[in-house]
Amino acid sequence: MNIHDTLSGDTLPLRDGPVRIYLCGVTVYDDTHIGHARTIVVFDVLRRFLAESGRSVTLIQNFTDIDDKIIDRAAAEGADPLQLAERYIARYHEDFDRLHVKRADAYPRATAYMGHIISITASLIESGHAYVVDSGVYYSVESFPRYGRLSGKDTGEMMTGVRIEPQEDKLSPLDFALWKRAQKGPLWDSPWGPGRPGWHIECSAMSLSCLGEDFEIHGGGRDLIFPHHENEIAQSEGHTGGRQARVWMHTGMVTISGQKMSKSLGNIKSTRALLDRWGPNVLRLFCLSGHYSKPIDYSAELLAESLTLWRRLEACRYTLEQAAGGEGGGAAREWAERFDAAMAADLNTHEAIVAMTEMAKSVGEMAAGGRLGTGEAAAILSELDRMMGIMGLRVARPPPGAAIDGRVAERRQMRLAGRYAEADAVREELRGDSVELLDYSGRTIWVCREQIPGEDAPDQA
RNA sequence: GGUGAGGUGGCAGAACGGUUAUGCGUGAGCCUGCAGAGCUUAUUCAAGAGGGUUCGACUCCCUUCCUCACCUCCA
Numbered sequence: 001m002n003i004h005d006t007l008s009g010d011t012l013p014l015r016d017g018p019v020r021i022y023l024c025g026v027t028v029y030d031d032t033h034i035g036h037a038r039t040i041v042v043f044d045v046l047r048r049f050l051a052e053s054g055r056s057v058t059l060i061q062n063f064t065d066i067d068d069k070i071i072d073r074a075a076a077e078g079a080d081p082l083q084l085a086e087r088y089i090a091r092y093h094e095d096f097d098r099l100h101v102k103r104a105d106a107y108p109r110a111t112a113y114m115g116h117i118i119s120i121t122a123s124l125i126e127s128g129h130a131y132v133v134d135s136g137v138y139y140s141v142e143s144f145p146r147y148g149r150l151s152g153k154d155t156g157e158m159m160t161g162v163r164i165e166p167q168e169d170k171l172s173p174l175d176f177a178l179w180k181r182a183q184k185g186p187l188w189d190s191p192w193g194p195g196r197p198g199w200h201i202e203c204s205a206m207s208l209s210c211l212g213e214d215f216e217i218h219g220g221g222r223d224l225i226f227p228h229h230e231n232e233i234a235q236s237e238g239h240t241g242g243r244q245a246r247v248w249m250h251t252g253m254v255t256i257s258g259q260k261m262s263k264s265l266g267n268i269k270s271t272r273a274l275l276d277r278w279g280p281n282v283l284r285l286f287c288l289s290g291h292y293s294k295p296i297d298y299s300a301e302l303l304a305e306s307l308t309l310w311r312r313l314e315a316c317r318y319t320l321e322q323a324a325g326g327e328g329g330g331a332a333r334e335w336a337e338r339f340d341a342a343m344a345a346d347l348n349t350h351e352a353i354v355a356m357t358e359m360a361k362s363v364g365e366m367a368a369g370g371r372l373g374t375g376e377a378a379a380i381l382s383e384l385d386r387m388m389g390i391m392g393l394r395v396a397r398p399p400p401g402a403a404i405d406g407r408v409a410e411r412r413q414m415r416l417a418g419r420y421a422e423a424d425a426v427r428e429e430l431r432g433d434s435v436e437l438l439d440y441s442g443r444t445i446w447v448c449r450e451q452i453p454g455e456d457a458p459d460q461a
Numbered sequence: 462g463g464u465g466a467g468g469u470g471g472c473a474g475a476a477c478g479g480u481u482a483u484g485c486g487u488g489a490g491c492c493u494g495c496a497g498a499g500c501u502u503a504u505u506c507a508a509g510a511g512g513g514u515u516c517g518a519c520u521c522c523c524u525u526c527c528u529c530a531c532c533u534c535c536a
Contacts, residue, residue: 006465026536039536069534152464153532160462199534221536222466228535252466253530260530289484290474294467295529302473305485315498342475350475354483361499368492368499420494427496438498445498 001050001344003217004293006225006248007150011346015246018056020211021047022245024203024220024228025107027064028088029073032095034283034298035254035261037271039221041287041392042251042347044101046217048390049343060210061104062203063089065111066196071185081186082111095271099280100392108210110202114188117197117205120239121178121190129238130178133169137179137192141172144234150248151226176200176231200231207244208236218245222252222293252295261298269298277454281393282306288349288391307455309357314395315438316360317384318447319367323377332379335359339387349391356387367440396450402433404446411437412444 004011023043026036040061047057065085074081089107097103110117121137124130129143141147141155148155158174170177177198179190187194207218213236220229229248236244253260256267274283285306290296335355342351363380366372388394398404407426414423427437430446438445 024536027534033536036536067534148464151531154463157463158532219536223531223535225465226531227533251536253536255529258529260535262535294474297473299473301485305473308485312498319498345476348475351483354475357484364499415494418494424495436497439493439496440498441492447497 001053002346003247003249004346005246006250012247014050014216018058019047019050019217020215021057021059021217021219022203022207022211022215023059023061023104024218024224025061025063026092027067027069028085028092029067029070030088031091032271033254033261034269034271034274034287035221037096037099037274037283038254038287038296039219039251040096040101041099041284042292042349043219044392045288045349045390046347048102048392049347052386052390053340058211059104060106060108060207062206063092063107063109064199064202065089065109066186067110067199085109085111091272095275098275099271099283100394102392106210108206110197110206111186113202113205113209114197116209117201118179118188118190120205120208120235121192121197121201123239124178124235127238129234131171132192133171134181135169136177136181136195136198138170138175139178139231139234139238141174141176141234144238146237147174147234148230150230150233153226153230176227178235200228201235203228203232204235204239204244207232208240213240213242213244215245217247217249219249219251222250225250251292252290254298255295256298258297277452278303278307279450279452281310281450282452282454284392285309285353288353290350292347292349303454307452309353310393311449312360312364313356313384313388313393314449315445315447316363317381317388317395319363319372319438319445320377320381320384322445323367323372323374324443332359332376332383335362335380336383336386343390352387352391356384356391359384367445370440370442396434396448398435398448399433402430402435404430404433404435408437408444408446 001014002011003014021043023040026032043059047059050057063085065082070085071081074084077084121130124139125132125137128140130137130139148158155174178201179192179195179197181193181195183194186196188196207215218229233244255261256269259265259267261268282303286303287296289302289306296302335358339352339355342348342355359380363372407430411423411426414420414426430437434449434451436447436449438447
């Protein structure tokens, strides 16, 4: 598989062997929003695809659980910062379990890596990449000649536009904190006095400690390219002398009417609220509808389109499951190969979804024409399930004991006898269990529909 | 101002130096007891603008305009 690398600007083939992935997760000071969800779903699909292709994958996703934003938020609520972080981590897992995101192999937290953070900081001081002043320890950007390569920035030009904050004692405005001395708030002891780590250092410590050097993929949202990932490279590579990661993979932003979501515009869509409204499958299809590297514009139309698509996939899957008789003609492998080729080409989920929709269309065609044979259906079903598994899509199942087949058979007798009112009553009754009946010529397929509240008022996205 | 991404049909959104992308929406028709699903067909020269290379460009090169993001915290 090939993946685009932000650092080199090239699309690089993945090396053979186990794949180590580090994904920059979230700072847990609030609930996650659809932008976080998009990035996390993309990496979830990436690791599922690789695993499905027979690769051994290790996915590490961090929680930054100590940070000024957490402290500020806690102060505003009169809560303890570490407990607040704990609460949002719990809510994170609730939300993403619901979104069908497979749990990462580990979720390291900054607060659990203080020893590593301190030892890397000490090593950077020793090697001349960092220095100690009154307010803490800073990384010296000029000590790392490659600084700016990831984000395409020139340190000389950065100096001209920089804002000098008052009371700053760092040597250059470009330098950034590795350790912040502090008197209050959650504090950890260090050789430089009590305090807290700076923002970027925890990811250097956790990636090195969980995955080592030169791991395959380091990912996150585009907005992390600068300064977060740029600084991580400076720290990690200044410390080890080697390469931190081989491919830097960045996901595009989710925008609303073309604008990035922001607190000040009040247009943030929380993952939780959207899950309540659209359910996991529609939300995932939405997140995967465009290429991961480009922005997705959040809109009622796009959500409605994802919903329509999901309804078709549901019907397709149940149709395949209940196929019977007939001579089949179709090529399950053809769609599967197209799907795989799209995914292998820099994770082109849009193309992959197209392959799925064309497959669904073809299945509908065969089913309507009575040409869907059991053998063919089974072959297509197994491919569809594989694709849905990679995309993290799951159809709803009817309540146990619904006795659907029996009711469908009874309704068939009613229809044959021309007792349409009774037949329609059965259809209505089953609808109460979210089961919809599709009458093809000669036979009836039942589909268990996922309950999606947003379907009734799609405009209020 | 700097850096990066991008401008494709009513909307969403890919690929590709030459053949209808695809989906959604909309119109008409078919199928159906009804509904759904499905089918047929239409939605005219789709490519921000202007040059260039080429037998041929949406696809390569140049110029220009525009949008968004990052440059302060951000997935």
